[in-house]
Amino acid sequence: MGVPDVSGDGSIPKEVILEDKTELELIRLIQQLEDEDKQTIFRLVEKMLTTKKFKDFFAKNAAAL
Numbered sequence: 001m002g003v004p005d006v007s008g009d010g011s012i013p014k015e016v017i018l019e020d021k022t023e024l025e026l027i028r029l030i031q032q033l034e035d036e037d038k039q040t041i042f043r044l045v046e047k048m049l050t051t052k053k054f055k056d057f058f059a060k061n062a063a064a065l
Contacts, residue, residue: 018026030041 030038
């Protein structure tokens with residue numbers, strides 16, 4: 001699923017395929033969003049990273065039990 005590319009030059013927006021973008025391009029695209037949308041994305045990423053860290057921690061320490 002893509003995100004519309006709003007170029008601002010009056011042309012019809014094209015779909016943005018995120019899989020084709022570098023990390024830097026992804027950050028640039030996120031920075032174009034409204035503040036509330038940016039915060040939503042950052043909260044989701046923070047939650048996923050925290051969940052992964054806890055899973056990794058428990059997987060590592062469960063083996064020691």
